[in-house]
Amino acid sequence: xxxxxxxxxxxxxxxxxxxxxxxxxxxxxxxxxxxxxxxxxxxxxxxxxxxxxxxxxxxxxxxxxxxxxxxxxxxxxxxxxxxxxxxxxxxxxxxxxxxxxxxxxxxxxxxxxxxxxxxxxxxxxxxxxxxxxxxxxxxxxxxxxxxxxxxxxxxxxxxxxxxxxxxxxxxxxxxxxxxxxxxxxxxxxxxxxxxxxxxxxxxxxxxxxxxxxxxxxxxxxxxxxxxxxxxxxxxxxxxxxxxxxxxxxxxxxxxxxxxxxxxxxxxxxxxxxxxxxxxxxxxxxxxxxxxxxxxxxxxxxxxxxxxxxxxxxxxxxxxxxxxxxxxxxxxxxxxxxxx
Amino acid sequence: xxxxxxxxxxxxxxxxxxxxxxxxxxxxxxxxxxxxxxxxxxxxxxxxxxxxxxxxxxxxxxxxxxxxxxxxxxxxxxxxxxxxxxxxxxxxxxxxxxxxxxxxxxxxxxxxxxxxxxxxxxxxxxxxxxxxxxxxxxxxxxxxxxxxxxxxxxxxxxxxxxxxxxxxxxxxxxxxxxxxxxxxxxxxxxxxxxxxxxxxxxxxxxxxxxxxxxxxxxxxxxxxxxxxxxxxxxxxxxxxxxxxxxxxxxxxxxxxxxxxxxxxxxxxxxxxxxxxxxxxxxxxxxxxxxxxxxxxxxxxxxxxxxxxxxxxxxxxxxxxxxxxxxxxxxxxxxxxxxxxxxx
Numbered sequence: 288x289x290x291x292x293x294x295x296x297x298x299x300x301x302x303x304x305x306x307x308x309x310x311x312x313x314x315x316x317x318x319x320x321x322x323x324x325x326x327x328x329x330x331x332x333x334x335x336x337x338x339x340x341x342x343x344x345x346x347x348x349x350x351x352x353x354x355x356x357x358x359x360x361x362x363x364x365x366x367x368x369x370x371x372x373x374x375x376x377x378x379x380x381x382x383x384x385x386x387x388x389x390x391x392x393x394x395x396x397x398x399x400x401x402x403x404x405x406x407x408x409x410x411x412x413x414x415x416x417x418x419x420x421x422x423x424x425x426x427x428x429x430x431x432x433x434x435x436x437x438x439x440x441x442x443x444x445x446x447x448x449x450x451x452x453x454x455x456x457x458x459x460x461x462x463x464x465x466x467x468x469x470x471x472x473x474x475x476x477x478x479x480x481x482x483x484x485x486x487x488x489x490x491x492x493x494x495x496x497x498x499x500x501x502x503x504x505x506x507x508x509x510x511x512x513x514x515x516x517x518x519x520x521x522x523x524x525x526x527x528x529x530x531x532x533x534x535x536x537x538x539x540x541x542x543x544x545x546x547x548x549x550x551x552x553x554x555x556x557x558x559x560x561x562x563x564x565x566x567x568x569x570x571x572x573x574x575x576x577x578x579x580x581x582x583x584x585x586x587x588x589x590x591x592x593x594x595x596x597x598x599x600x601x602x603x604x605x606x607x608x609x610x611x612x613x614x615x616x617x618x619x620x621x622x623x624x625x626x
Numbered sequence: 627x628x629x630x631x632x633x634x635x636x637x638x639x640x641x642x643x644x645x646x647x648x649x650x651x652x653x654x655x656x657x658x659x660x661x662x663x664x665x666x667x668x669x670x671x672x673x674x675x676x677x678x679x680x681x682x683x684x685x686x687x688x689x690x691x692x693x694x695x696x697x698x699x700x701x702x703x704x705x706x707x708x709x710x711x712x713x714x715x716x717x718x719x720x721x722x723x724x725x726x727x728x729x730x731x732x733x734x735x736x737x738x739x740x741x742x743x744x745x746x747x748x749x750x751x752x753x754x755x756x757x758x759x760x761x762x763x764x765x766x767x768x769x770x771x772x773x774x775x776x777x778x779x780x781x782x783x784x785x786x787x788x789x790x791x792x793x794x795x796x797x798x799x800x801x802x803x804x805x806x807x808x809x810x811x812x813x814x815x816x817x818x819x820x821x822x823x824x825x826x827x828x829x830x831x832x833x834x835x836x837x838x839x840x841x842x843x844x845x846x847x848x849x850x851x852x853x854x855x856x857x858x859x860x861x862x863x864x865x866x867x868x869x870x871x872x873x874x875x876x877x878x879x880x881x882x883x884x885x886x887x888x889x890x891x892x893x894x895x896x897x898x899x900x901x902x903x904x905x906x907x908x909x910x911x912x913x914x915x916x917x918x919x920x921x922x923x924x925x926x927x928x929x930x931x932x933x934x935x936x937x938x939x940x941x942x943x944x945x946x947x948x949x950x951x952x953x954x955x956x957x958x959x960x961x962x963x964x965x966x967x968x969x
Contacts, residue, residue, distance in 0.1 A: 432959065436966030443783050444962065447727065450790060451958040454895070458951030465816075466942055598806060607802045614795030621787040622776055 301574050303567045307581045314588045315360070319352050321596055326352075354487045359591050359605075360584040361490060362546040363556060365497055367583020368504055369542035370557025371564065371576055375511050376535045379442050380562055380620050384543035385554025387449040388429045389422040391456035393547040394478055396421025398460050402470045419544025425452050426540055442625060478552065493545045500541040504576060507531050507538075511572040553606040555613020556583050556590075562620070648915045651908070655922045659706075662926060666702050666933045704826040705932045705946070706925040707834040708887040709897055711841060713924020715880035715887075716898020717905070717916050718845050721852045722876050723785055726961060729899035730884040733789035736895070737796035738769030739888040744800060744815055748807050759833050762889035766881045769796065774877075823891050823932050824943050830890050837886035842921065844879035848872055849913045894931075894947045896954020897924050903957060927953075 320326050326344050334345035366384065373382035384390065396417045433448040434440050460478070464471045510531045514521040518528050546553065560582040561575070568575035590608040597603060632643045667682070682699065712730065719728040730736055742765025743758050773792055777785040804812050845852075851872040855862045862869050887894060904927075905919025931953070932946035 432962065435963065438967065443787070444966070446787060446790070447958075447962055451955050451962065454951055454958075455955035458895075458948045458955070462944055462948045465944065465948075466939065603802055603805055607798050607805070610794060610798035611802070614791050614798060617794065618776060618788060618791040621784060621791060622778075625784045625787055 301568075303578055304574065304581070307578060307585065311360075311581055311585045311588070314585055314592065315356055318356050318359070318588050318592050319348060321592065322347075322352065350487075354490055355591070356588065357490045358493075358549050359587045361493055361497060362550045362553070363584035363587030364580040365493075365500070365542040365546045365583070366553070366556040366587070367560045367564070367579040367581070368501065368576060369539040369546070370583070371561035371572075371579040372504060372535050372539040372542075373557070374561050374565075375515065375572065376532050376539075377440055377445065378515075379440065379445060380624055381442055381446055381558070381617070383555065383557040384422070384426075384539070384546075385552070386446060386558070386617075388425040388452045388456070389540075389543045390547060390552030390554055391453035391460075392425025393418040393422035393544070394552050395425075395456040395460050398463050398470060398474055398478075401473050402463050402467050416544075416548070418548045419541070422544055422547055423540045425456060426543075428452055430536075489549050493549045496541055496545050500538040500545070501580075503534055503538040504542075505573075507534050508573045508576055511535070515570075515572075550587075551604075551606060553587070553609055555609045555616070556586050558613050558620075559609075559616050560586055645911060645915070648909055648911045652915065652918045652922065655908070655919070655926075659922055659926050659929070662929055663702050663706065666705075666929055667698050669933065669937055670698060700828045700831060701823050701826045701932070702929065703831055704834060704890060705823055705929045707831070707838050708823075708891045708894060709901075709925035709928030710921040711834075711838050711883035711887045711924075712894060712897035712928070713901030713905075713920035713922075714838075714842055714845060714917060715883040716900075716924070717902040717920035718852070718876045718880040719898065720902050721856060721913065721916070722873060722880075724856060724858075725783065725786060726903065726965075727786055727899070727958075729896060730880060731793075731893065731895040731898065733786065734769045734773055734792035734796060735766040735789075735881055735884045736888055736893055737793040737800065739763070739766040739885040740893060741765055741796050741800055741803075743889050744803060747815060748803065755827055755829055756833060758830075758889040759837065759886045762885035763882055764885075766885035766888070767878075770877055770881050823928075823946055824936065826891070834886055834890050837882055841879045841883035841886075842917070844875055844882075845917055846914075848875050848879075849917065852876065852913045891928075892945070892947060894928060894950055896950050896957070897927055899961075900924075900927055900950075900954055900957050903961070 316328055319331055320328055324344070324347060326348055330342075330344045331348055333339070334342075334348050338349070339345055370383050373384070373387070374380055376382075400417050429445070429448045429452055430440075432452075433444040436444070438444075464474075510521070510526045513524045513526045514528060514531060516524075521528050543557075561579045564578035564582050565575045568578050586609070587605070590612070591605045594603045594605045594608045632645050634643055664683070668678070715730050716728070719730060719733065720726055722728075739762035742761040746753055746758060746761045769792055773785065773789050776792075777788040779785065804815060807815070851867055854865055854867050855869065855872060857865075859869060884898070901920040901924035902916060904923045905916055908923070909915050909919040927950065928946055931949040935944040935946045935949050938944065
């Protein structure tokens with residue numbers, strides 16, 4: 288093996304980064320300027336440099352569209368990272384927070400909390416934390432159930448367990464919503480993954496946990512390359528397999544929790560992006576993680592853009608758009624990879 | 627040993643081998659089902675009780691217009707028909723795919739039928755109710771065909787995963803339709819989708835029972851082929867079975883019954899998964915016992931779920947589909963646990 292063959296994929300891995308960032312910027316600009324009241328981009332520059340509270344256009348941009356864009360970028364990047372982490376750690380192309388029951392658990396937790404008497408309802412930061420906690424609980428149950436048996440975590444078992452526990456959680460959610468009309472009104476849009484309510488408060492709250500999880504991910508990124516060779520080889524190469532897996536799964540849960548609490552249960556982004564990013568990065572984890580984060584952000588912004596502008600008078604929830612694209616990707620992976 | 631348990635019945639040119647113990651078990655289960663149906667007629671949030679139920683059964687013409695006759699009887703009958711149809715179609719699908727995890731709900735057939743019915747409900751609210759089963763059937767059949775084309779094989783796990791992917795896609799389409807529609811029709815559609823029998827119309831009973839009759843006859847006619855197909859595709863072809871014809875018949879029968887049940891009562895999940903497994907556990911035996919047991923137990927499950935749903939939190943009604951999901955997931959977890967070394 289010469290140095291040239293080793294260097295080539297590394298270069299091509301990072302080479303996709305610039306076009307990806309360019310695409311993100313382009314879509315973000317488009318996202319900011321489209322809407323019920325089209326705003327030209329110069330207004331954004333004015334708003335950022337010389338903010339004039341009396342200008343209606345500038346206020347729309349800064350208090351409605353910019354937080355929504357930031358929420359989409361942040362959550363998209365978080366889901367992209369979480370998806371790649373899960374797929375690498377579990378060696379399973381179908382591993383994705385939504386499929387593994389995270390979103391259903393988060394929905395159940397939020398719906399239960401909303402149905403409680405007013406005095407007990409979570410305020411402010413408690414709701415995102417609760418969503419993350421509910422998701423993580425179902426997530427761990429799925430892992431525990433599907434790790435049983437001689438073959439360990441297989442693709443089919445993981446998918447089935449995820450689906451079974453998601454079905455249970457969604458049945459309970461429907462039961463609560465049918466019994467309690469007020470809760471239905473309160474969470475109807477959040478449940479399908481809607482960015483319309485995103486505000487600065489949520490984005491700010493999400494920053495710290497995202498940074499923490501992202502740095503943990505960066506720390507274990509080099510070890511992931513070795514772990515792709517199999518647990519035995521990785522142990523032979525001196526990688527602490529168990530610790531790495533624990534850190535990685537913890538980071539993935541935290542990232543999914545951040546995403547769920549900021550933009551609601553949005554599925555399938557983590558299925559579409561990481562596989563593509565991994566291939567474009569030439570099978571290396573560090574560039575793949577960067578590409579996956581950027582790709583997730585781009586996809587979520589694009590989905591939100593389409594959801595807002597497809598039917599002018601109605602806003603289709605973003606989660607529905609990602610499911611429309613993601614389910615065919617799931618089908619393609621299953622048709623090719625499952626026996 | 628085994629042969630001793632069978633008795634031979636002869637009726638003109640037809641002769642049947644019948645297992646005495648299993649037949650007795652099935653008859654006992656059927657009697658239990660009748661008792662349950664009677665109990666369901668006599669309970670509810672209204673005034674009507676045991677005496678009214680008895681009066682309705684003995685003099686149906688005079689007492690036709692009462693709580694029992696107008697409200698409970700059609701509902702109980704619909705629960706029985708839908709449950710039997712779903713149980714039968716689950717049994718047929720599990721035999722066909724040779725996979726105990728197959729369920730009409732997991733294969734996307736349910737979502738396909740739901741999508742067709744919802745489109746019909748929202749696009750032309752004045753369309754006659756009788757059109758719904760046909761719309762549902764068309765939708766379900768198309769989805770089943772697409773799943774077969776993508777998976778290329780029925781007997782593999784891939785078929786089920788493909789069905790799951792399709793059902794996700796279709797439910798996204800359904801949510802998109804529901805979000806863009808106005809809130810009044812959405813609430814009705816949501817109750818319908820959650821699998822509620824509360825809106826049962828007496829007009830829907832004849833088509834439901836007709837579908838049950840056609841579907842179960844098809845399955846009974848292909849019973850022996852089904853038994854052989856369990857040996858695997860190669861063995862079945864080697865034994866001279868027309869595999870493709872059998873598969874098409876069985877799939878048509880189960881899609882017909884699933885779509886009819888969905889259009890009459892909405893999404894009643896997991897009956898098709900629960901009933902055949904319960905039947906294997908309680909009755910055992912070959913295809914004949916499986917079909918009979920699944921039909922009876924499926925009807926019983928839906929009846930119990932619906933009765934619990936309408937009495938537990940009365941006057942608020944929990945759709946039977948939700949009660950069934952909770953029961954079904956527990957069973958699915960047990961099944962996965964049993965197969966933990968295989969999949």
